[in-house]
Amino acid sequence: MVTPSLHTGSRALLKKIGNFTLSGYAILFFLFLYVPIIILIVFSFNDSKSVFVWQGFTLKWYARVFQDARLLLALRNTLIISVASTVISTIFGTMISVAMERWDFRLKLPFDALLFLPIVIPDISMGVMLLAFFGLIGMAQGLGTVVIAHVAFNISFVAVIVRARMASLDPRLEEAAQDLGANEWQTFWRVIFPLLLPGIMGGALTAFTLSMDDYVITFFTSGNESLLSLYIYSLVKTGVKPNINALSSLMILVSMGLVLLSLILQRKGGGDNVGLM
Amino acid sequence: MADVFAVELIGISKLFGKFVAVDNINLRIKDGEFYSLLGPSGCGKTTTLRMIAGFEVPTRGDLRIFGKSMGDTPPFKRPVNTVFQSYALFPHMTIGENVAFGLQMQKVPKKEITQRVGEALERVRLADYANHKPKQLSGGQQQRVALARALVNRPEVLLLDEPLGALDLKLRKAMQLELKQMQQDVGITFVYVTHDQEEALTMSDRIAVMRAGHVYQEGTPVEIYEKPRTRYVADFIGETNFLEGTVKSIDGNRVTVEIDGAVAVAATAEADVPVTVGQAVTVAIRPEKISLLPGDTEKGYPGRLVELVYIGTDTRYRVQLTDNASVIVREQNIVPTGERKFHTGDAVQIHWSPASATILAE
Amino acid sequence: MQKATTKRQRIALWTLISPTLFWLTVFFAIPLLVILFYSFLKRGTYGGLVYEFTLNNYVRFFDSLYIKIFLRSFRIAAITTLLSLLVGYPVAYWMATRPARWRNTLLLLMMLPFWTNFLVRTYAWIVLFSRKGIINAALVHAGLIDKPLSLLFNERAVIVGLVYGWVVQMILPCYASILGFDFSLVEAAKDLYANDLKAFTKIILPLTMPGIVAGSILVFIPSLGAYVTPDLLGGGKTAMIGNLISQQFGSANDWPFGSAISMVLMVLMMIGTVVYFRIAVSGDKTSTGKGG
Numbered sequence: 001m002v003t004p005s006l007h008t009g010s011r012a013l014l015k016k017i018g019n020f021t022l023s024g025y026a027i028l029f030f031l032f033l034y035v036p037i038i039i040l041i042v043f044s045f046n047d048s049k050s051v052f053v054w055q056g057f058t059l060k061w062y063a064r065v066f067q068d069a070r071l072l073l074a075l076r077n078t079l080i081i082s083v084a085s086t087v088i089s090t091i092f093g094t095m096i097s098v099a100m101e102r103w104d105f106r107l108k109l110p111f112d113a114l115l116f117l118p119i120v121i122p123d124i125s126m127g128v129m130l131l132a133f134f135g136l137i138g139m140a141q142g143l144g145t146v147v148i149a150h151v152a153f154n155i156s157f158v159a160v161i162v163r164a165r166m167a168s169l170d171p172r173l174e175e176a177a178q179d180l181g182a183n184e185w186q187t188f189w190r191v192i193f194p195l196l197l198p199g200i201m202g203g204a205l206t207a208f209t210l211s212m213d214d215y216v217i218t219f220f221t222s223g224n225e226s227l228l229s230l231y232i233y234s235l236v237k238t239g240v241k242p243n244i245n246a247l248s249s250l251m252i253l254v255s256m257g258l259v260l261l262s263l264i265l266q267r268k269g270g271g272d273n274v275g276l277m
Numbered sequence: 278m279a280d281v282f283a284v285e286l287i288g289i290s291k292l293f294g295k296f297v298a299v300d301n302i303n304l305r306i307k308d309g310e311f312y313s314l315l316g317p318s319g320c321g322k323t324t325t326l327r328m329i330a331g332f333e334v335p336t337r338g339d340l341r342i343f344g345k346s347m348g349d350t351p352p353f354k355r356p357v358n359t360v361f362q363s364y365a366l367f368p369h370m371t372i373g374e375n376v377a378f379g380l381q382m383q384k385v386p387k388k389e390i391t392q393r394v395g396e397a398l399e400r401v402r403l404a405d406y407a408n409h410k411p412k413q414l415s416g417g418q419q420q421r422v423a424l425a426r427a428l429v430n431r432p433e434v435l436l437l438d439e440p441l442g443a444l445d446l447k448l449r450k451a452m453q454l455e456l457k458q459m460q461q462d463v464g465i466t467f468v469y470v471t472h473d474q475e476e477a478l479t480m481s482d483r484i485a486v487m488r489a490g491h492v493y494q495e496g497t498p499v500e501i502y503e504k505p506r507t508r509y510v511a512d513f514i515g516e517t518n519f520l521e522g523t524v525k526s527i528d529g530n531r532v533t534v535e536i537d538g539a540v541a542v543a544a545t546a547e548a549d550v551p552v553t554v555g556q557a558v559t560v561a562i563r564p565e566k567i568s569l570l571p572g573d574t575e576k577g578y579p580g581r582l583v584e585l586v587y588i589g590t591d592t593r594y595r596v597q598l599t600d601n602a603s604v605i606v607r608e609q610n611i612v613p614t615g616e617r618k619f620h621t622g623d624a625v626q627i628h629w630s631p632a633s634a635t636i637l638a639e
Numbered sequence: 640m641q642k643a644t645t646k647r648q649r650i651a652l653w654t655l656i657s658p659t660l661f662w663l664t665v666f667f668a669i670p671l672l673v674i675l676f677y678s679f680l681k682r683g684t685y686g687g688l689v690y691e692f693t694l695n696n697y698v699r700f701f702d703s704l705y706i707k708i709f710l711r712s713f714r715i716a717a718i719t720t721l722l723s724l725l726v727g728y729p730v731a732y733w734m735a736t737r738p739a740r741w742r743n744t745l746l747l748l749m750m751l752p753f754w755t756n757f758l759v760r761t762y763a764w765i766v767l768f769s770r771k772g773i774i775n776a777a778l779v780h781a782g783l784i785d786k787p788l789s790l791l792f793n794e795r796a797v798i799v800g801l802v803y804g805w806v807v808q809m810i811l812p813c814y815a816s817i818l819g820f821d822f823s824l825v826e827a828a829k830d831l832y833a834n835d836l837k838a839f840t841k842i843i844l845p846l847t848m849p850g851i852v853a854g855s856i857l858v859f860i861p862s863l864g865a866y867v868t869p870d871l872l873g874g875g876k877t878a879m880i881g882n883l884i885s886q887q888f889g890s891a892n893d894w895p896f897g898s899a900i901s902m903v904l905m906v907l908m909m910i911g912t913v914v915y916f917r918i919a920v921s922g923d924k925t926s927t928g929k930g931g
Binding site: 018022023025026028029030032033034036037039043091092093095096097099100102103104105110114115116117118120121123124125126128129130131132133137147148149151152155156159179184209212213215216220229232233236237239242244248251252254255258259263 | 641642647648650651654655656658659660662663664666667668669670671673674677687726729730732733735745747748749750751752754755756757758759760761762763764765766767769771772775779803835860861863866867870880881884888894897898901904905908909911912
């Protein structure tokens with residue numbers, strides 16, 4: 001009677017060791033994800049020009065970021081572009097999502113493809129495409145062309161997210177609303193929209209983040225405008241500097257804050273977090 | 278006006294692409310009637326209901342509600358309301374808001390809305406739940422909210438799409454009676470879709486049995502059960518024995534049918550089911566209409582008991598009549614168990630009243 | 640899903656569709672056709688376009704210089720994909736087998752860096768890898784090396800940057816398919832004399848393959864079209880297709896050739912996407928339906 005129990009005991013032990021190794025590995029992976037970011041943030045507070053040697057805590061790099069006039073202009077322009085392209089693409093993207101998930105029509109398949117292509121196509125191709133197009137029609141490059149370009153890729157991302165939400169809605173709810181006397185307009189605002197809201201917010205957040213982050217397409221469509229991603233890129237090209245660390249840390253903070261905020265809002269709305277995944 | 282029906286379907290067909298969901302059906306549903314569309318899934322009953330509600334537009338035919346042709350009138354302009362199969366309660370609204378929705382859409386004054394919503398919730402015994410969200414209610418409660426939400430609008434016709442399908446058996450039985458009672462109280466025409474034959478028989482004033490887009494038979498529950506016209510209806514509703522044979526003699530509506538050239542049994546032919554001597558026919562007879570008698574009785578048709586299954590309330594026997602034909606007989610277990618009269622292998626006699634056996638019009 | 644049959648429905652349908660249809664036609668489909676058109680034109684002596692039909696731009700790929708960049712891009716994208724799988728699959732497995740109340744938090748923890756600016760995340764590796772960066776400084780400080788190592792501006796740095804950038808795209812589909820996996824099948828396999836390794840290779844791996852393939856394509860596609868990562872972490876010697884295209888529209892001023900490369904890259908991506916959807920669809924059929 002001793003042998004089998006010993007046997008199962010050693011098997012359980014093996015299993016425990018296996019589980020332990022896997023957990024350790026997973027922790028290492030999360031370190032891999034976070035350590036570069038954390039180091040970046042830590043050294044943004046370092047009172048030294050040299051990166052590694054810790055010389056004490058300072059906020060002067062942050063002060064310098066806020067004194068940088070070019071940066072502030074770039075930030076302002078980028079916010080204009082991001083807000084404008086987010087608003088336009090969220091409205092259009094939501095509209096198309098409702099239509100695509102409710103009705104069948106003859107040109108649906110090619111239209112589905114057209115809606116999906118901007119996600120698949122590499123940024124660089126989309127950038128040069130628009131560069132060539134704006135050149136051909138003689139449209140002056142500036143904030144307007146950047147907004148146009150950002151809307152062109154953001155609609156697709158918004159649509160993917162809102163459509164997922166729309167597809168999970170029970171079409172009977174709309175029928176119930178109409179059955180109870182609501183016309184199409186009332187049905188949309190009273191029933192569809194409130195239920196889509198978590199998805200719409202997820203889509204808007206995605207659009208805003210993509211717009212803020214985009215470098216490649218912005219580069220090819222912005223002409224001489226001063227924009228945040230272009231400015232950061234030019235700084236990064238010059239090498240490691242503590243003020244870039246500070247700026248980067250701020251951006252990490254803002255984007256993480258936005259994600260958490262949207263999660264909180266979604267949980268309040270009783271939705272799942274389909275918008276982020 | 279005597280000829281105005283609550284709902285009238287005249288030559289209605291519905292095609293989805295090439296698939297014919299509903300094929301040229303004609304129905305006349307009377308005012309105040311509890312009318313059921315009964316059939317298996319895919320028979321077109323739900324499509325028919327959705328056309329009345331306005332969610333689907335008929336491909337052909339005319340659909341009238343209280344004499345008014347509907348055409349492609351959208352659902353929100355029709356004097357009907359629907360209780361959906363999965364209830365379709367708005368998950369982001371409270372129970373009270375759900376019930377108030379229809380009245381708000383009709384711009385009913387606020388004060389009246391509050392009062393009518395209160396009454397409607399009272400009627401379904403959910404007055405205390407007005408501020409709950411649908412998710413917090415049980416299936417049976419949600420079902421009652423769906424009912425209140427529809428009825429509060431005082432529709433001319435209430436459409437119900439398998440409203441009890443998601444409930445467990447006991448609750449379903451209770452709700453059947455409650456629904457029937459409510460229909461009699463409010464006096465509104467109910468059009469009820471179900472695949473449950475027992476449910477249809479229990480509740481309906483009239484039933485239309487559907488299959489593959491056609492109406493196979495229309496009639497009261499008694500007519501449907503006792504006088505099925507086709508093998509399909511007889512088979513779909515309850516359990517039935519089918520005996521194939523040839524007509525031997527006719528006396529008024531009494532017909533003698535010879536089975537396998539061996540046994541001659543008595544049956545009834547309805548006036549509109551023409552029969553001639555020598556014709557091949559099918560006789561339908563319910564197992565509970567047959568009585569099983571000892572083999573030495575003179576009264577019935579002789580056979581041999583080949584199978585005996587005890588199923589609680591009843592015992593189910595199979596009696597071999599001829600080499601190829603056997604019938605199922607069902608008898609209530611009135612005699613205490615252990616004092617069984619019959620055993621497998623016994624020679625027995627079976628007997629039925631000719632009125633119970635119907636010649637099918639097939 | 641129903642057909643828009645009544646007039647009201649058709650009006651609603653086209654009202655909802657037309658803004659996007661307009662935008663994507665004018666600012667996406669037409670520019671795409673412009674590039675396609677340009678790719679068959681000749682370059683002028685001092686740049687610019689000569690409106691004469693030629694296939695020469697496509698033929699030029701097979702020049703050893705460009706074919707080398709193409710092959711390098713494929714190699715980098717393939718290694719990135721493989722590494723992402725090796726790194727990501729165990730993590731996905733670990734996450735999917737944690738208690739349900741942990742899983743959403745772990746997902747969030749994994750997504751958070753993914754949601755931060757790509758440039759910033761790439762920059763973080765410059766901070767670590769550069770000659771005066773943290774790693775070199777630490778190693779010198781510890782006396783392990785005399786001279787700083789050149790960690791940056793090579794293929795390895797590019798691959799690390801790409802794996803860091805896209806590994807989450809590998810983990811998510813793998814996680815979903817492992818979550819949907821019915822673990823009683825492993826018990827059944829063990830009951831039928833399979834050991835742990837056999838149970839993994841014969842049962843778990845094949846049944847989570849749709850997730851693996853989906854993840855691989857989601858990593859491979861952006862890696863192949865990468866521009867920022869090779870530009871920042873790779874330097875000039877490890878240029879990829881993206882950098883080549885950018886160069887044609889920039890300093891080389893050869894738009895027809897740049898258009899042709901861009902077309903080839905897009906066609907490759909579309910093929911990858913079609914394969915992805917084929918597998919995603921068949922994956923729906925084979926998955927056990929739980930979770931996901």
